[in-house]
Amino acid sequence: MLAGLIFAIEEAEDRPGMLAATLPFGGMTLLEYQVRLLAGAGAEQVMVAVGRMTPQLVSAVNRASRPGVSVEIVRSAEEASERLDYDTRVVVLADGLVTTDSVIDSMASEHGEALLVTNDPNSPAAIERLDMRDSWAGIARVSGGQLGEIAQMPEDYDFQSALLRVAVQAGAEHVPLTTSWLRGGHSVELSAAALATRSNAVLAALTERRTSWADRWIFTPIARLALPELTRRGVPGWAPLALGAVLGVAGVALAGWGWEGTGMGVTLAALAALVTAAAHASLTGDPARASAIETGVFALVALATLVLGASERIASGEWTPAVLALVAVAAQLLVERSRARPRRWWSSPSALPLLLAPFAMAGWAVAGLGLAAVYAFATLAAAVETNREKA
Known part of the structure; x- marks a missing residue:
């Protein structure tokens, strides 16, 4: 079983009386974001270690609870250990930690004790020295039994420091913090202003996962500009999805x-609205909704392409446009089902309408359909060849 432990003790540096864990981040609180990351990694139980209770903290914990994941408040290692089996894997997140799902997934996927570390003491992720070379970078993997060991210590111990000490004594593996994880926004922040900046960095990392040229140069920049405004204004995640659906039908x-x-x-x-909605779903820790939106993007592109071909078939009285549209959609579907890693130049659901739109606006829709069919088929051939090389 996988569980999570989040520290929520420190006050925000620029908001006296407010816990850093309850500061806004990506349209929610930082605590909710951390819980959603742990839930996405498979945690069935998340404990929040607190020093004092605040109304904002209670509200954040209540909002963070979801089906299949229980979120509980604990005040000590003793309380935490009582709620866990001895061999439960526990992923620990430091107070004020900002990270991404790829980092959490990597730390949660293995067994045994581990500490995420950095050898740069000036890194924004460096929290506490572990030895002469490494500092803790905010994530640890321990066992339920080790929380029980901390519970036996004197009452004046510091929970977080004691946990690190026990992990080090158990010979925990030191996992280096990579440059890509740092670039993705991994850091520890205790101020609202810094969290707003890190939120944008995390958004950039999430949207850059869409690798095709159309996404990288057109739709990803749009999502990256839109999301901070949406989250700052408290616009719900369903709003861009609803807008995309209405515009798609139109x-x-x-x-x-x-x-x-x-x-x-x-x-x-x-498509721009739907890509923004998918990025928002990823930010809020809802990969299932993000995946469903991606499927919707392909469905919209396929339908628009087939309707364009049918419209041209009716206007010209020939079947060529309809056949070209069908070939383009069928080839792209096979590309999407391929296990080959996409290349930047390959066709994608978002690339096809970018290719078709200029031709349709110029009155040369048939030429655009022909080019789209050739492009999708060439991509399919490249995907097949890539799979053969791997085999």
Whole structure:
């Protein structure tokens, strides 16, 4: 079993009386974000170690609870150990820790004791010295039994420092903090202003996972600009999703009624809204919703392409546009199902409408469909060849 332990003791540096764990981050509190990361890694139980209770903390804990994950407040290692089996794996997050799901997943995936460390004492992730070379970088993996060991210490111990000491004495593996994890926003922050900056860094790391040229140069920058504003204004995650759905229906309908250029332009706007919604879902620790939105993106692109082909078939009286649209969609579907790692130049669901829209607006939709079919088929051939090389 995997469990989580989050420290929520320190006060915010720029908001006296307010715990750093309850500061806003990505449209929620930092504590809620941490709980969602742990839940995404498979934690079934999350404990929040506190020194004092505040109304904001209680509210954050209540909001963070979700089906399949219990969130409980504890005041000591003794309370925490009583709630866990001896051999339970426990992923520990430091007070004020900002990180990403890839870091949490890496630390949670192995067995045995481990400490995430940095050899740079001036790093924004460096918290406490472990030896002459390494400092703790905010994440530890321990066992339920080790929490029980801390519970036997004198009452005046510092919970977090004692946990580190026990892990070091047990020969915990030192896992180096990588440059990519730092670039993704991994750090420890105790001020609202710093958390706002780190929130943007985490957003950048989440949106950069979309690797195709269309996402990297068009849709990802849009999501990166939109999300901080949405979260700052408290706009719910369903809003960009609803906007994308409405614009998607409108774009497909316009293309079907013969307004092909306008319809494809509206479809591009729908894709921008959906990509933003997917990034928001990833930020809030809801990978299932993000994956569902990605599926919706492909469905919208496929429908818009097929409707464009059908509209051209009706206008010209020939089957060529419909066949080209079908080939483009079928080839892209096979690419999506391929296990090959996508390359930057490959076709993608977001690339096809970018290719089709200029031709449709210029009245050359058939040429655009032909180019899209060739592009998707060439990508499929490259994916097949990549799979053969791996085999």
